[in-house]
Amino acid sequence: MGLQDHFESDIRFYYAIGIFIILVYLGGIAAAAVLELAVIDRRLIPLTVGFFLFMFVYFIAISVQRLEPDEA
Known part of the structure; x- marks a missing residue:
């Protein structure tokens, strides 16, 4: 599974962005x-x-958002 496949889902992308923002905040404080x-x-x-x-x-x-049914 390539990196592109890992972020194919919007939900996974949003989780990754959230974790990245937390790491940036903690890095700035440190x-x-x-x-x-x-x-x-x-x-x-x-x-x-x-x-x-x-x-x-x-x-x-x-x-x-994960609990909502897919539109497609």
């Missing part, structure tokens, strides 16, 4: 902490909680 670009403290907790709540709703929406 880079900011390691390079001391920003102060990483308790002020970041509400932003992180909000981000992961948004991603949770994103993945729930994708899962609900």
Whole structure:
């Protein structure tokens, strides 16, 4: 199974995009902490909680879309 076949389904593509966005967010936080670009403290907790709540709703929406019958 090639990479093209793996992403043939829209649902798999949406899951991959969601995971990619989470990795970019975590990578940005890690880079900011390691390079001391920003102060990483308790002020970041509400932003992180909000981000992961948004991603949770994103993945729930994708899962609900899987339950809908196909039009074709």
